[in-house]
Amino acid sequence: MTEQSAWSFTDDRGRPATADRRPARVLAYVQAGATLWDHGIRPEGIFGSGHDGSEPDRAKTGTLPLDAVDYRGAGDDLDVDTLLRGKPDLVVAVSYGHGRLYGLDPDTAKHLEERVPVVVIDVGQARTLARVTGRFAELAVLLGGAPDPGAAGDLHAARERLRAAARATPGAPAVAALSPASQEQAYAARPRMWPELRVLAELGVSVVSPPEGPGVNWATVGWAEAAAMEPRIVLTDVRANALPLDEIAAPAWEAVRQRTRTVPWNPEPLCSPQAHARFLGLVAEALEATASG
Incomplete structure (x- = not known):
């Protein structure tokens, strides 16, 4: 797949996220963003859940370069305009089952999906860690990342x-x-x-x-x-x-x-x-x- 070709990824809801070209500005839930960074993908922005505050939780961010990644906030601070302020061309969210975007109000999630492609990775109890890890790896490769050889x-x-x-x-x-x-x-x-x-x-x-x-x-x-x-x-x-x-x-x-x-x-x-x-x-x-x- 080249950057000029159509881009597509079918998420864990069974929904394809598509774009005219490979997305380059990824907004991600913090867990997803830190995971993608381990695969060589730097998100342009991250957001938290209702457990989080006005600053990113360092326990969740791994080795993300927080000085180069925009933290949008969490909970009630999140609305569609805030989430889209960095002009992302893809959102990567997680779900604990039933396809609901974790950390986002359902109405906010609905309006977000009307304006930008969204990929949801299910990290819930029904999944094995190997399965979840593999799905993130698949997505990262399609976004231009590469696995760490070691x-x-x-x-x-x-x-x-x-x-x-x-x-x-x-x-x-x-x-x-x-x-x-x-x-x-x-x-x-x-x-x-x-x-x-x-x-x-x-x-x-x-x-x-x-x-x-x-x-x-x-x-x-x-x-x-x-x-x-x-x-x-x-x-x-x-x-x-x-x-x-x-x-x-x-x-x-x-x-x-x-x-x-x-x-x-x-x-x-x-x-x-x-x-x-x-x-x-x-x-x-x-x-x-x-x-x-």
């Missing part, structure tokens, strides 16, 4: 390191994924609902589930309940909307703090081999450190 090898090495660490760690120490909400409560991830956490389980990591109850992706638990999960390693949400784990002073949690190791976790992960390899490496390092005492 990324696949680095990911394979990280997977094997983690697999070996899980086998070698006595007692299969429990790993819990938490998003601290307050001094009273946390959100505990249900592992089967998160593609990245399912990969950990596939590689032999013991990812513990919170108690059954309300909440599809998260269980809302008190810190005593979080402590009762007896984690040795905690994947802690480092997005700006989460409370830092080291600020939690709940007595029940203090009892397990001294014996746990923490790994920074972004529940909206960059879906690139490079980013995934970095995450797996951090988990492997924590397992190795636990094994050595």
Whole structure:
């Protein structure tokens, strides 16, 4: 495909986004923009979700050059005119199922699609991480990007390191994924609902589930309940909307703090081999450190 030929990409809603030429000015949801950057595509702008504020969340932006990428804002600050101020010729959004553009009001999304081609990548629980990563890679290639020649090898090495660490760690120490909400409560991830956490389980990591109850992706638990999960390693949400784990002073949690190791976790992960390899490496390092005492 050349720059002069018609451009088309069928997104995860089954809808083709088309253009007379290859898009060169991409506006993306922050997760998508940071992922595309790992594939050599620099978006002209990014936008956040209702969890975000007036500045981009550094936990979500990866290695994006924020001095060269326009952050449009998030939540109520987003309208069609704001989103289109950089004159993008393609919007790349994500969905958690049902095709809805995450982070955008439905009316805003509707009017946006009337004015510019939109690609939606489904990052929801029904997708495997490999599938999502592959879709971003396909899109990046069609936008003129190129895969990092060493990324696949680095990911394979990280997977094997983690697999070996899980086998070698006595007692299969429990790993819990938490998003601290307050001094009273946390959100505990249900592992089967998160593609990245399912990969950990596939590689032999013991990812513990919170108690059954309300909440599809998260269980809302008190810190005593979080402590009762007896984690040795905690994947802690480092997005700006989460409370830092080291600020939690709940007595029940203090009892397990001294014996746990923490790994920074972004529940909206960059879906690139490079980013995934970095995450797996951090988990492997924590397992190795636990094994050595």
